[in-house]
Amino acid sequence: MTASDRPELLVKIRDLHFRFGARVIFDGADIDIQRGKITTIMGPSGTGKTTLLRMIGGQLKPDSGSVLVDGLEVPKLKTDQLFALRKHMGMMFQTGALFTGLTIFENVAYPLREHTRLPEAMIRDLVLIKLQAVGLRGARNLMPAELSGGMARRVALARAVALDPMMIMYDEPFTGQDPITVGVIMQLIRHLNQSLGITSIIVSHDVTEVSAISDYIYMISEGKVVDHGPPAELKKSRSDWVQQFLQALPDGPVPFQYPAPDYRADLLEDGG
Amino acid sequence: MDWLQSLGRTGLILFERLGRGHLFLLRVFGGMSDTLLRPSLLIAQMYSIGVLSFTIIAISGLNVGMVLGLQMYNTLVDFGAEDSLGQVVALSLVRELGPVVAALLFAGRAGSALTAEIGLMKATEQLSGMEMMAVDPIKRVVAPRFLAGMLSMPLLAAIFSAVGILGGFFVGVGLLGVDSGAFWSQMQANVDLREDIVNGVIKSFVFGFVATWIAVYEGYDTVPTTEGVSRSTTRTVVHSAFAILALDFVLTALMFGGI
Numbered sequence A: 001m002t003a004s005d006r007p008e009l010l011v012k013i014r015d016l017h018f019r020f021g022a023r024v025i026f027d028g029a030d031i032d033i034q035r036g037k038i039t040t041i042m043g044p045s046g047t048g049k050t051t052l053l054r055m056i057g058g059q060l061k062p063d064s065g066s067v068l069v070d071g072l073e074v075p076k077l078k079t080d081q082l083f084a085l086r087k088h089m090g091m092m093f094q095t096g097a098l099f100t101g102l103t104i105f106e107n108v109a110y111p112l113r114e115h116t117r118l119p120e121a122m123i124r125d126l127v128l129i130k131l132q133a134v135g136l137r138g139a140r141n142l143m144p145a146e147l148s149g150g151m152a153r154r155v156a157l158a159r160a161v162a163l164d165p166m167m168i169m170y171d172e173p174f175t176g177q178d179p180i181t182v183g184v185i186m187q188l189i190r191h192l193n194q195s196l197g198i199t200s201i202i203v204s205h206d207v208t209e210v211s212a213i214s215d216y217i218y219m220i221s222e223g224k225v226v227d228h229g230p231p232a233e234l235k236k237s238r239s240d241w242v243q244q245f246l247q248a249l250p251d252g253p254v255p256f257q258y259p260a261p262d263y264r265a266d267l268l269e270d271g272g
Numbered sequence B: 001m002d003w004l005q006s007l008g009r010t011g012l013i014l015f016e017r018l019g020r021g022h023l024f025l026l027r028v029f030g031g032m033s034d035t036l037l038r039p040s041l042l043i044a045q046m047y048s049i050g051v052l053s054f055t056i057i058a059i060s061g062l063n064v065g066m067v068l069g070l071q072m073y074n075t076l077v078d079f080g081a082e083d084s085l086g087q088v089v090a091l092s093l094v095r096e097l098g099p100v101v102a103a104l105l106f107a108g109r110a111g112s113a114l115t116a117e118i119g120l121m122k123a124t125e126q127l128s129g130m131e132m133m134a135v136d137p138i139k140r141v142v143a144p145r146f147l148a149g150m151l152s153m154p155l156l157a158a159i160f161s162a163v164g165i166l167g168g169f170f171v172g173v174g175l176l177g178v179d180s181g182a183f184w185s186q187m188q189a190n191v192d193l194r195e196d197i198v199n200g201v202i203k204s205f206v207f208g209f210v211a212t213w214i215a216v217y218e219g220y221d222t223v224p225t226t227e228g229v230s231r232s233t234t235r236t237v238v239h240s241a242f243a244i245l246a247l248d249f250v251l252t253a254l255m256f257g258g259i
Helices: A049-056 A079-086 A104-115 A120-133 A149-160 A179-196 A207-213 A240-246 A263-271 B002-037 B039-079 B082-123 B126-132 B137-175 B180-190 B193-220 B226-256
Strands: A009-020 A023-034 A038-042 A064-069 A089-092 A167-171 A199-204 A216-221 A224-229
Touching (some): A023 A038, A023 A064, A023 A199, A023 A224, A038 A049, A049 A167, A049 A199, A089 A149, A104 A120, A104 A149, A120 A149, A149 A179, A179 A199, A199 A207, A216 A240, A224 A240, B002 B039, B002 B193, B039 B082, B039 B137, B082 B137, B082 B180, B082 B193
Parallel strands (some): A038 A199, A038 A216, A089 A167, A167 A199
Antiparallel strands (some): A009 A023, A009 A064
């Protein structure tokens, strides 16, 4: 497929339905991810954002609907076709998912050793280049247990770009990090996107951070896309739910109280 | 009728797990060829599963052999048959105690470690990460460990029996005064290669297969939480022990007849 044949959309999701047991996770969601852009999927915890990434990566299959990645229908791919596609995808897990038994250097070298037959000297150079990009070339001999959470994510990012993928999926990249680390990760995501043209999909609920770096945002709740658009447009959204989410209001369409019987009746029943 | 319902549910869960376990085994077999093509993966696992189990196996074998020598001597001496001590110690170890006790120790030491390792890799998303890097964890993580466990077990059982015989020799000949020549010649005359040693090796191979299968499956199928990994590790030891002891009876009945 030549560059001009390539569809503008790298990921095209249509009428996505998925449930875990009786719990509906997706109920007819349509999502488009533009090639070369940073697109964020936002929503409260437990709305299936990570599940969505796993469906794009083919680790989970939707109950129905279509998940097209680079023109390929992911749920219908055979294992070897799926693995061939995954070589062009990178994923940064929330925990980093580094191999605890390998050094930082070996973690980043892992995909290169598995999928290429490059000479050792070239692998060394490539790993050092990737580690330099995330600022951890000097930490190459450390073990993952010796890193802070933020550093582990940066190593995971270096590993995710080791094979120069066409897209990277970031699972909650900012959660639980100090402001400096958040700034570093934001800068890295933007840098990789701009300098290498890597399509980025971020799953997050950190409003400020993603608003600053995203080209496009999808807001999902209860299995549906509530609203979508560039960050500036979303801020003007007329949806009460979007406004509650973006402004972090404690009460609104998402109620403060978990559904419960009448308060007064509940107290009296206990007392009696 | 509640008990009937719960019995049915338990039965269904049991058969579902058994089914999943067998499908998993088929996938592991499918990944074996990759392991054979990359012997470095297998050697690393043979070291951590086999070599690192050596100490516990050797010390236990020595103790079991010494106790066996002592107990058997006390019985045999009543009949003036203490010269048969070598034969009795060797047969007990090679046919039964070697494969069974070594397998139980193997399940406790290496099996539990395998489950915990694979389970934690799952809980910390390392297996998922591997999948997303287009690397099949069954081929890279499970198959080398499975093969290493299967191959290590007969070797460990052999070490257990050999050290046990030395323990019996030390107590019988060294401490209790049994004739050294009688000890070894009775053993040589009465321990048959096919009937006793090969059967013992077959047993330990089967136990190794089952114990490692249970260990890797429990790890791979674990609920990816702290409690889930803890439960899976416990299940590995308990289920392996049951499976080893039950299979020992079946294999003994088939090999040494009498039923």
